[in-house]
Amino acid sequence: xxxxxxxxxxxxxxxAVILGHGVSxxxxxxxxxxxxxxxxxxxxxxxxLVGPSGCGKSTLLRMIAxxxxxxxxSLHVHGDPVGKPRRDVGMMFQRPTLMAxxxxxxxxxxxxxxxxxxxxxxxxxxxxxxELVGLKDFAYAFPSQLSGGMQQRASLARLLQTGADVLLLDxxxxxxxxxxxxxxxxxxxxxxxxxxRTTLFVTHNIQEAIFLADEVFVMTPRPGRIAGIVEVPxxxxxxxxxxxxxxxxxxxxxxxxxxxRDNK
Amino acid sequence: MSDESIPGxxxxxxxxxxxxxxxxxxxxxxxxxxxMLTVTGIADELLYPRPTLIIYSFYSLFIDQGIxxxxxxxxxxxxxxxxxxxxxxxxxxxxxxxxSETARRYMKPYIxxxxxxxxxxIGPLMLAWLxxxxxxxxxxxxxxxxFAPFINTLTGFLSADxxxxxxMRSLGxxxxxxxxxxxxxxxxxxxxxxxxxxxxSALGGALVAEFISSNEGMGVLLNNLAAVLQMSAxxxxxxxxTVLGFFLYRIMESLESWIIFWHHDDSMxxxxxxxxxxxxxx
Numbered sequence: 001x002x003x004x005x006x007x008x009x010x011x012x013x014x015x016a017v018i019l020g021h022g023v024s025x026x027x028x029x030x031x032x033x034x035x036x037x038x039x040x041x042x043x044x045x046x047x048x049l050v051g052p053s054g055c056g057k058s059t060l061l062r063m064i065a066x067x068x069x070x071x072x073x074s075l076h077v078h079g080d081p082v083g084k085p086r087r088d089v090g091m092m093f094q095r096p097t098l099m100a101x102x103x104x105x106x107x108x109x110x111x112x113x114x115x116x117x118x119x120x121x122x123x124x125x126x127x128x129x130x131e132l133v134g135l136k137d138f139a140y141a142f143p144s145q146l147s148g149g150m151q152q153r154a155s156l157a158r159l160l161q162t163g164a165d166v167l168l169l170d171x172x173x174x175x176x177x178x179x180x181x182x183x184x185x186x187x188x189x190x191x192x193x194x195x196x197r198t199t200l201f202v203t204h205n206i207q208e209a210i211f212l213a214d215e216v217f218v219m220t221p222r223p224g225r226i227a228g229i230v231e232v233p234x235x236x237x238x239x240x241x242x243x244x245x246x247x248x249x250x251x252x253x254x255x256x257x258x259x260x261r262d263n264k
Numbered sequence: 265m266s267d268e269s270i271p272g273x274x275x276x277x278x279x280x281x282x283x284x285x286x287x288x289x290x291x292x293x294x295x296x297x298x299x300m301l302t303v304t305g306i307a308d309e310l311l312y313p314r315p316t317l318i319i320y321s322f323y324s325l326f327i328d329q330g331i332x333x334x335x336x337x338x339x340x341x342x343x344x345x346x347x348x349x350x351x352x353x354x355x356x357x358x359x360x361x362x363x364s365e366t367a368r369r370y371m372k373p374y375i376x377x378x379x380x381x382x383x384x385x386i387g388p389l390m391l392a393w394l395x396x397x398x399x400x401x402x403x404x405x406x407x408x409x410x411f412a413p414f415i416n417t418l419t420g421f422l423s424a425d426x427x428x429x430x431x432m433r434s435l436g437x438x439x440x441x442x443x444x445x446x447x448x449x450x451x452x453x454x455x456x457x458x459x460x461x462x463x464x465s466a467l468g469g470a471l472v473a474e475f476i477s478s479n480e481g482m483g484v485l486l487n488n489l490a491a492v493l494q495m496s497a498x499x500x501x502x503x504x505x506t507v508l509g510f511f512l513y514r515i516m517e518s519l520e521s522w523i524i525f526w527h528h529d530d531s532m533x534x535x536x537x538x539x540x541x542x543x544x545x546x
Contacts, residue, residue, distance in 0.1 A: 065434050084436075091434040097427045100526045101449050103539050110445075111435050120546050140540040142532055162435065 016040045017166060017198045018064060022073035025059050032223035033059040036073065039217060039226060046192060046199045048209035048216045050255065056224025057202045057217075061168045064200065065091045077166065087115075090164030094171040096151035098143040104130060104154045105139045111162040129157040132191060149173075149180040156188070160195065167192070167199045174203070182240065185212060189238065206255050207243055218255055220262040228258040313496035321500040332485065332504060339470055339482040340508070342398070346405020347466040351459055353406065354414035362421030363443070375414075383407050384472050391477045401473040401481070408469030409462040416458025420451025453524050460516045467509055482508075 018041035025034040034056030041047055049057040062068050063075055066085040075082045077089060090111075098107045108126040109118050130139050133153040135146075143151055152173060159167060172188075173181040189212060192199050203209050209216050213232050220227040232251065234242060242248050295315045301307040302314045313321075325332040361368045387404050394400035424447045432442045474483025482505055489498040525531035 062430075067430060067433055085434045087436060089434075091431070093427050093431065095427050097425070097431045099428070099446070099449065101452075101524075103536060105543060106539065114432075114435050114437050114441055114445075118546075123543055123546055140536050140543075142526055142536065144526060144532075 017043050019076040023070050023075045024072045026071045035223040035225045037226050044196050044198055046212060046214045048213035049202045049219055050206055050209035050216055051219030052221055054221040055219035057219050058170055061170050061202055065089055065168050088164050089166040090159045090162040091168040092155055092159045092172045094174045096155040098151055098154055100143050103140045103142055104135055107154055108158045108161050126161055129160050133157045149176050165197050167197050169201045171202050206252050210251050218258045227262050230255055310493055311495060317496040318499045321496040325497060325500050335480060335482045335485040338480045342401045342405055342470040343466045346402050347409050347463055350406040350409025351413045351462050354410045355417045358414045358417030362418050387476050396477055400477050404473040405466055405469045408465050412461035413458040416454045420454035424450055456520045456524055463512055463516050
């Protein structure tokens with residue numbers, strides 16, 4: 001079925017990491033979680049998906065992750081139709097989902113352990129990532145000994161350990177306080193820039209969405225769909241002061257305008 | 265190091281000692297009053313034996329006549345074997361029920377019936393089926409120990425962390441890996457609580473089984489001693505069971521802090537050190 005639609009949509013998957021054409025998802029045959037999402041994600045792009053609850057942003061992310069299948073339309077990752085989870089796509093959730101019985105190092109090594117025997121080189125790589133996310137002194141701590149922000153740092157290190165070149169972040173810092181979230185966002189930008197990975201970042205915060213992204217997918221609910229795609233031209237590396245500038249706030253207004261238009 | 269603490273006890277040490285002293289004082293006062301009540305004849309010594317006589321009965325039960333050992337051994341064997349069989353049975357059935365929706369559906373009515381039936385009431389039936397022997401007692405204790413581990417294991421599996429499983433799936437984990445690396449450890453605290461409950465009811469189950477069905481074991485000894493009004497010996501036997509119960513409880517407690525170390529700060533630190541050594545040597 002996917003092969004038919006793949007031929008039919010006629011898009012060139014060559015330059016795109018993720019290609020969606022009319023992607024829809026129905027739950028229970030009646031509830032439309034996402035309707036007709038058409039979009040392209042190019043290599044090393046940072047995309048923010050912003051919208052209120054029920055706009056289908058998490059559904060879209062989970063389809064790209066191969067955790068659930070689209071009901072109709074075509075969705076390709078690296079030219080292959082999505083179907084099941086793949087090694088080059090990694091996901092991070094709002095909750096840290098660390099295993100309480102594993103040390104930070106062992107949690108970070110989990111993706112490796114699931115596919116092969118862990119070697120000393122894997123350990124060293126994991127320790128580097130732990131240092132990168134700022135948990136150098138906590139490699140042998142258990143999750144319950146860490147703060148919420150530190151747990152998400154560990155979770156981010158685990159995501160990087162997968163070696164995936166597509167990172168799917170589902171409101172990763174949404175449960176944290178404002179200050180911690182701001183700091184982790186900045187670090188995320190630094191880390192993603194360093195690794196040059198393609199990133200999809202789900203949030204319900206417009207400022208955060210724009211600040212981080214090259215492109216913002218503005219999503220609206222009932223039924224969930226992509227109501228508009230806004231390109232973010234600001235230079236990188238970006239500083240938190242960017243959020244005080246006029247062009248930034250004009251862009252916030254533009255995104256908000258898309259929501260308002262949809263509400264009428 | 266300890267030299268430094270000699271010059272004076274810290275405030276906390278002083279408090280501890282005073283509390284220990286208070287407890288001892290209350291205990292001694294209580295025993296003295298009891299002793300006096302029986303010596304003066306206010307309390308009937310036949311029914312409420314003097315504390316000193318109970319202490320003498322310990323000597324006679326354990327050393328002089330030594331009759332307690334055989335009974336103690338029988339009861340211990342019943343408790344432990346029934347506990348092991350019941351717990352293993354409960355956990356394995358719960359794993360099956362936890363993994364298969366169909367198995368769960370078909371098992372459910374029987375579980376409800378079993379839950380509503382006082383397990384110990386099945387004792388006389390067991391007796392009729394299996395006779396006055398070890399088998400009947402084993403069956404009763406097994407039955408008593410089955411339920412808590414079963415229900416807790418099942419609950420643990422059914423309330424598994426969905427996000428955790430989703431994460432495992434996104435990492436391409438197999439069903440077996442999800443079960444062994446996420447679901448089982450995740451359910452472990454609940455499973456352990458079930459196992460502890462089973463152990464707590466095992467001793468009681470074994471004693472009731474012995475009351476109704478046996479000719480040896482601590483239940484029989486206690487029954488016989490009380491029947492012929494050898495009350496001081498009966499008290500000694502009862503206190504022996506208290507000590508046994510206490511040790512079983514402590515064993516389960518250490519087992520728990522060993523298995524689910526991440527719920528206990530001390531164990532967690534110990535494991536962290538061990539893991540660090542392991543990973544450094546890799």
